[in-house]
Amino acid sequence: MKNINWNNIRLVVILCVVVFLYAFTGKRNEGRKMTEADIEFTGNENFITKEKVNNLLIQSYGAVTGIQKVDLDLSNVEKILNENPMVEKAEVYATVDGKLKAVITQRKPVARIFEGSQSYYLDNRGGKMPLSDNETARVPLVTGDIEKADAKKMHKLLAYIYNDDFLNKNIIGLTVSPVGNMILRSRGDDYDIVFGKPINIEKKFENYKAFLQDAAKDTLIKNYKTINLKFTQQVVCTKK
Known part of the structure; x- marks a missing residue:
């Protein structure tokens, strides 16, 4: 009669118990019902509200509470949120305690464009962004002959202003000339x-x-009509 290897038997039993518990937990987790929607914004923008995001979730399921986790189509929910013109990126997942978590990154305007009868934002990626009923961005106002501008280069200029603390606070407008x-x-x-x-x-x-630092030493800057930066080797000023 062969000796029974009890260690191997114990190992098999433990493995079976682990598999059973894993399957049981997974099945129970799939059957868990959502209790609420938890919406989080990653930045300080407020162009879309939590109420609006929650309404978009409701459009997907009628109501978030009471839905079983197994019935959630998270990729479809993300698609619906990402289609909103105020949203740059949405990440949606279900938590172990029964919450539908939505992490929203909103688009970031770098300028507001006035083109004919139209008015819209230009975001940090160069895309057109509609105005928001909820918040007005404090960004430079762009007017003039917009169609005469090189769109990519103008966006690069506006993005540079947006990302520079001093310029962001001080440059409030940009006009495109006919040329x-x-x-x-x-x-x-x-x-x-x-x-x-x-x-x-x-x-x-x-x-x-550099010019502003020198000009701060006297009051002559108040007498200037234009400060010309077109020539990279010098700043040329015109008095009133």
């Missing part, structure tokens, strides 16, 4: 900043900041 030149306006100042074509952006703004 595609950019004229900027600074908060609280009477002069125009003649930027020219949206090229050599970093160098031009370096010159502008």
